Amino acid sequence: MLFTPIKIGNLEIPNRVVVAPMCQYSAVDGVMTDWHTQHLMQLGYSGAGLVMIEATAVERVGRITHHCAGLYNEFCAKSLKEIFERAKAVASPNTSFGIQLSHAGRKASSQRPWEGRKSLKDEEDPWPTFSASSIPFDDDWHTPHSMSKNDMDRIKKKFVEAAIMSLQIGFDLIEIHGTHGYLLHQFLSNISNKRSDEYGGSLENRMRFPLEVFGAVKEAVPEGFPLGMRITGTEWEKEGINENEAITFAQKLQQIGCHYLCVSSGGNTPNPKIPIGPHYQVHLAKMMKENTDMVIRTVGMITEPTKANDIIVNQDADMIAIARAFLSNPRWVWDAARTLQYDILVPPQYARRF
Numbered sequence: 001m002l003f004t005p006i007k008i009g010n011l012e013i014p015n016r017v018v019v020a021p022m023c024q025y026s027a028v029d030g031v032m033t034d035w036h037t038q039h040l041m042q043l044g045y046s047g048a049g050l051v052m053i054e055a056t057a058v059e060r061v062g063r064i065t066h067h068c069a070g071l072y073n074e075f076c077a078k079s080l081k082e083i084f085e086r087a088k089a090v091a092s093p094n095t096s097f098g099i100q101l102s103h104a105g106r107k108a109s110s111q112r113p114w115e116g117r118k119s120l121k122d123e124e125d126p127w128p129t130f131s132a133s134s135i136p137f138d139d140d141w142h143t144p145h146s147m148s149k150n151d152m153d154r155i156k157k158k159f160v161e162a163a164i165m166s167l168q169i170g171f172d173l174i175e176i177h178g179t180h181g182y183l184l185h186q187f188l189s190n191i192s193n194k195r196s197d198e199y200g201g202s203l204e205n206r207m208r209f210p211l212e213v214f215g216a217v218k219e220a221v222p223e224g225f226p227l228g229m230r231i232t233g234t235e236w237e238k239e240g241i242n243e244n245e246a247i248t249f250a251q252k253l254q255q256i257g258c259h260y261l262c263v264s265s266g267g268n269t270p271n272p273k274i275p276i277g278p279h280y281q282v283h284l285a286k287m288m289k290e291n292t293d294m295v296i297r298t299v300g301m302i303t304e305p306t307k308a309n310d311i312i313v314n315q316d317a318d319m320i321a322i323a324r325a326f327l328s329n330p331r332w333v334w335d336a337a338r339t340l341q342y343d344i345l346v347p348p349q350y351a352r353r354f
């Protein structure tokens with residue numbers, strides 16, 4: 001089952017394994033570098049059906065760190081196109097490439113994970129951040145500007161412009177980043193959104209901006225072009241987005257033409273109590289499969305090929321995404337194919353591997 005094709009919108013993907021989007025924190029002013037070239041080239045021929053490009057900021061102040069990739073000017077677009085074409089040139093047959101478009105909101109202007117993952121200090125060239133409300137992510141984090149209607153219009157436009165550039169570069173699929181505590185998640189969550197206008201308060205109001213962004217991108221891409229969102233199944237907090245809110249949001253996305261969801265969780269609060277363990281988010285994907293008709297992808301500590309295959313066989317999800325296991329073993333798919341006795345094409349140069 002892991003190796004059966006699947007359709008998202010008008011795109012046929014050769015198997016159900018996805019390289020999850022992974023920030024490399026290695027760009028210079030939004031522009032990708034040699035690190036990305038090698039990273040995406042090796043993942044391109046990994047045999048995964050879909051390779052997701054990392055969270056890519058739609059405006060400069062929407063980057064998480066000084067080193068995050070962006071798609072907000074011609075320099076970003078040029079480097080991304082060159083690297084994408086190199087990765088595509090050596091990629092496995094029919095492997096698709098998708099891009100995740102993102103805005104970090106109040107979690108922008110922070111340090112790379114290996115530098116501490118905190119808000120940038122005065123001497124680290126911080127920048128002003130934006131969010132639904134002026135509520136910092138944690139103590140000692142920047143207090144974001146509560147976004148005006150003009151800010152919302154600007155950011156919506158930036159998502160659309162980045163989507164158009166993604167089409168021009170040739171990406172096969174676009175994913176809007178709606179989780180892990182970044183801007184659209186901040187609007188959706190009662191924890192970070194305390195607005196008193198039509199964008200805050202009720203769930204209907206909190207969903208408004210994320211849905212407007214999705215709708216604007218949807219209008220900008222051709223009919224049938226695969227478009228999805230990474231969403232929050234739960235915030236693992238009493239006051240936060242719970243399963244019921246997540247389902248309502250997912251159903252609204254479906255109504256406005258969303259083709260697929262990747263169901264993740266958490267990220268909007270500093271210390272949520274997440275029961276981390278193998279397959280800890282699969283139940284959230286299953287819940288979405290039971291309540292929507294979109295293609296549903298699951299993610300989170302999926303490492304064993306046989307168990308990954310069971311997720312598809314049991315119809316808990318339609319696709320699986322893997323992040324960290326691909327970092328330690330970019331050949332995960334080849335090994336999984338061997339375990340599951342499926343004959344996968346590997347580059348002939350490497351056919352004599354053990």
Ligand SMILES: Cc1cc2nc3c(=O)[nH]c(=O)nc-3n(C[C@H](O)[C@H](O)[C@H](O)COP(=O)(O)O)c2cc1C
Nearest residue numbers: 020021022023054055299300301302322323324325
């Ligand atoms: C180095 C690294 C970078 C990540 N960057 C992103 C990102 O750009 N966008 C995103 O939605 N998730 C990101 N994540 C989360 C992963 O996509 C994934 O959801 C998470 O790691 C759980 O999957 P895993 O257990 O297979 O690693 C990142 C994770 C890692 C380890």
